[in-house]
Amino acid sequence: MLIIGLKYPKQLKRIIKRVIYWEYFTNRDSSCEQCDFLFQDGVSEQEKAFQSEGIKPKNSFAAIHKLIDKHVLREIETCEDYVVEPMDASVPCLLPKGVKFLKRLSQDYRTLCEQEHLEYVPFRITSATRSTESVKTLQQNNGNAIENSAHLRGKTLDISYLSAKNEVEQKKLFIKALAALKQEGLCYVKYEVNMKCLHITCR
Ligand SMILES: [Zn+2]
Incomplete structure (x- = not known):
């Protein structure tokens, strides 16, 4: 060559x-033809969400679990609204604001499905709160250092709805619901083309 x-x-x-x-x-x-321009909140934009609220980065999963025990962070589990995928590099937990956001997102998405007489398809959460240790490991693998660091604060999650090949109509409605919440000022969203996920930080 x-x-x-x-x-x-x-x-x-x-x-x-x-x-x-x-x-x-x-x-x-x-x-998701529109995802590129609908969801392009970059690092500096998402950083704004942590000015008012966000945990201090923790160095280990054990430290994150301590915050769960103290009810600062809340665990998220698979339910009728969404599927929480097994996570190697993060702990499935968020600040209460994040949990509330997920509730609202699924409610709005469900309403749109009902309006269109479509079956509700739960979306998949693939990443949530990371530790500085787990970020380091991820950096060695994919080098996406900045994207990963937002996950240290308890308000960021990744939703991988877009990799599914079927349920195209539901995906469109999901995107519509998420875009409306962003418009309402409830979140920042970055469409990660390579990771095929939506990187979301609650405001
Ligand atoms: Zn992410």
């Missing part, structure tokens, strides 16, 4: 471009 690059730099550029475009389009979710 290097030899081709030295001899034919233009051709190499073209090949690289094609690979990048291919990656981009194969990672896209056709049921």
Whole structure:
């Protein structure tokens, strides 16, 4: 490749471009065409949510569990509204505001499903509160340091609804409900194309 690059730099550029475009389009979710521009709250935007509220980053899961024992953080469990996936790099818990937000999100999404006479499909939560230790491990694997650090504060979660290939209509309604909550000022949302998830911080 290097030899081709030295001899034919233009051709190499073209090949690289094609690979990048291919990656981009194969990672896209056709049921969320609007996600790119609907949900682009970056790091500095999401940081604002922690000015008023947020736990101090904890270095271990044990320290996070202590906060659960003290009822500062609340555990989230699979229920009729959502599925909490097994989590290696985080503890399934949030500040009460986060739990309240999940309740509201599922209620609004459920109402939209009912209006359209569609069956409610629970969304999947794949990540919640992380420790500085678990963030370090994640950084070694995916290098997404900044995205991970928001998860240290107890108000950030990842929802991976978009990887499911079916239930396209429900996904659209879910996106609609989430976009309305963002519009209402209840959350910041970043659509992570590569991770195929919605990175959400409650306000
Ligand atoms: Zn995230």
